[in-house]
Amino acid sequence: YKINTAFYEAMGIKGWEALEQTVNYIPATHFKIADAKRGDIGNTSAQYAKTFFEAYKFDAVTVAPYMGEDSIRPFLEYDDKWTIVLALTSNKGSADFEQLKMSTASGRQQFLFEKVMQKVSEWGTPDNLMFVVGATKTEQLEDIRKTFPRHFFLVPGVGAQGGSLKEVSKAALTSDGGILVNASRSIIYASSNESFAADARRVAKEYIDEMKKYLKT
Amino acid sequence: YKINTAFYEAMGIKGWEALEQTVNYIPATHFKIADAKRGDIGNTSAQYAKTFFEAYKFDAVTVAPYMGEDSIRPFLEYDDKWTIVLALTSNKGSADFEQLKMSTASGRQQFLFEKVMQKVSEWGTPDNLMFVVGATKTEQLEDIRKTFPRHFFLVPGVGAQGGSLKEVSKAALTSDGGILVNASRSIIYASSNESFAADARRVAKEYIDEMKKYLKT
Numbered sequence: 001y002k003i004n005t006a007f008y009e010a011m012g013i014k015g016w017e018a019l020e021q022t023v024n025y026i027p028a029t030h031f032k033i034a035d036a037k038r039g040d041i042g043n044t045s046a047q048y049a050k051t052f053f054e055a056y057k058f059d060a061v062t063v064a065p066y067m068g069e070d071s072i073r074p075f076l077e078y079d080d081k082w083t084i085v086l087a088l089t090s091n092k093g094s095a096d097f098e099q100l101k102m103s104t105a106s107g108r109q110q111f112l113f114e115k116v117m118q119k120v121s122e123w124g125t126p127d128n129l130m131f132v133v134g135a136t137k138t139e140q141l142e143d144i145r146k147t148f149p150r151h152f153f154l155v156p157g158v159g160a161q162g163g164s165l166k167e168v169s170k171a172a173l174t175s176d177g178g179i180l181v182n183a184s185r186s187i188i189y190a191s192s193n194e195s196f197a198a199d200a201r202r203v204a205k206e207y208i209d210e211m212k213k214y215l216k217t
Numbered sequence: 218y219k220i221n222t223a224f225y226e227a228m229g230i231k232g233w234e235a236l237e238q239t240v241n242y243i244p245a246t247h248f249k250i251a252d253a254k255r256g257d258i259g260n261t262s263a264q265y266a267k268t269f270f271e272a273y274k275f276d277a278v279t280v281a282p283y284m285g286e287d288s289i290r291p292f293l294e295y296d297d298k299w300t301i302v303l304a305l306t307s308n309k310g311s312a313d314f315e316q317l318k319m320s321t322a323s324g325r326q327q328f329l330f331e332k333v334m335q336k337v338s339e340w341g342t343p344d345n346l347m348f349v350v351g352a353t354k355t356e357q358l359e360d361i362r363k364t365f366p367r368h369f370f371l372v373p374g375v376g377a378q379g380g381s382l383k384e385v386s387k388a389a390l391t392s393d394g395g396i397l398v399n400a401s402r403s404i405i406y407a408s409s410n411e412s413f414a415a416d417a418r419r420v421a422k423e424y425i426d427e428m429k430k431y432l433k434t
Contacts, residue, residue: 004257004261006257006262006268007261007264009265010264010271011272012233012268013237017230037255037257037281037284038223039281040221041310044223044224047223047226048226048227055227064254064283065283066281066282066283066303067254067281067311068308069313071310072310086284091285093259093287095285096286097285112317
């Protein structure tokens with residue numbers, strides 16, 4: 001489960017109570033991601049890591065890379081937890097900075113998000129570090145997979161944002177899986193009437209069945 | 218007051234209750250910044266804006282720019298509120314990405330943080346947008362002020378992080394002021410014994426008296 005903390009936070013204290021209850025509802029067997037996009041100077045990032053890994057028992061948290069190494073390290077210091085760093089996100093704004101081109105020392109052109117992935121991958125391992133790579137970026141996903149064959153990618157943007165599960169799987173699946181595909185709005189807004197639970201279940205099951213096909217081949 | 222939300226969040230629900238109480242303690246005459254470093258895709262950033270501008274009545278919130286325009290716009294849409302975007306931060310990790318050099322269309326070399334400031338300044342105005350420029354970067358602060366003569370800069374890093382109030386003022390003060398200098402740890406850790414309140418007051422007053430001198434000249 002990838003829980004977007006903003007929608008809880010916006011309700012104030014009631015929201016944080018609901019967040020705690022939501023996390024407790026999810027069985028321990030299921031992987032729980034706090035989609036919180038945190039990141040600050042070192043001593044403050046340590047507090048954010050404590051928030052999501054200790055106070056709320058998430059397995060993973062999403063982290064923004066802009067402030068660099070000391071803003072990311074505190075998350076990576078937890079055993080058996082995952083740090084998921086924003087690389088190439090699924091939104092339109094990813095063109096503004098993430099996809100800026102810059103020259104490397106060797107004179108090659110490189111996108112900012114590639115530079116981010118390259119540096120950040122030196123701070124963690126494929127066993128405690130994932131990257132966010134949006135499902136709407138399939139044309140680049142294949143190249144990214146070639147450069148980072150062993151890291152898990154968290155892939156949001158399937159469904160409401162228009163990403164295709166098939167295209168994503170084709171571009172980035174590895175023999176171990178290697179992708180964690182997320183669909184949120186297409187499931188939680190499956191319907192708004194009394195059959196909501198059944199409708200949401202049906203849409204989720206469709207994704208699962210489709211994904212199973214790609215995992216087999 | 219610049220309130221670092223991470224230290225409240227790490228305490229769970231109790232922390233959010235304390236945050237609400239802290240905000241309510243501060244008189245309405247005083248400017249209140251949520252130092253929360255939020256930023257996500259558009260619909261989610263809108264929830265974060267709601268959190269800090271509506272649920273908690275802050276005047277300003279710090280925002281991370283990595284995800285681009287739609288991650289920042291929702292904050293700028295509030296009247297009489299300030300969006301404070303990370304540009305060049307005071308921490309060591311600012312060298313990792315913020316200070317990466319890239320070529321512009323005209324062939325000139327530009328730092329990522331300059332590119333961020335340039336783009337983001339097109340989305341807001343000097344009346345609803347500030348930039349974080351760390352006090353530890355005084356050698357660059359003067360150039361940044363020349364490029365952005367009208368924007369307020371939030372300048373953290375004076376005190377515990379080693380920034381000099383004098384140097385910062387020399388580099389970035391304008392005739393209207395134009396800088397909001399923040400010292401946190403040097404004040405809240407002024408002492409740890411019973412005289413804490415008096416000690417913190419004394420250190421804060423020293424900063425105020427020093428700043429008054431620079432504002433006069």
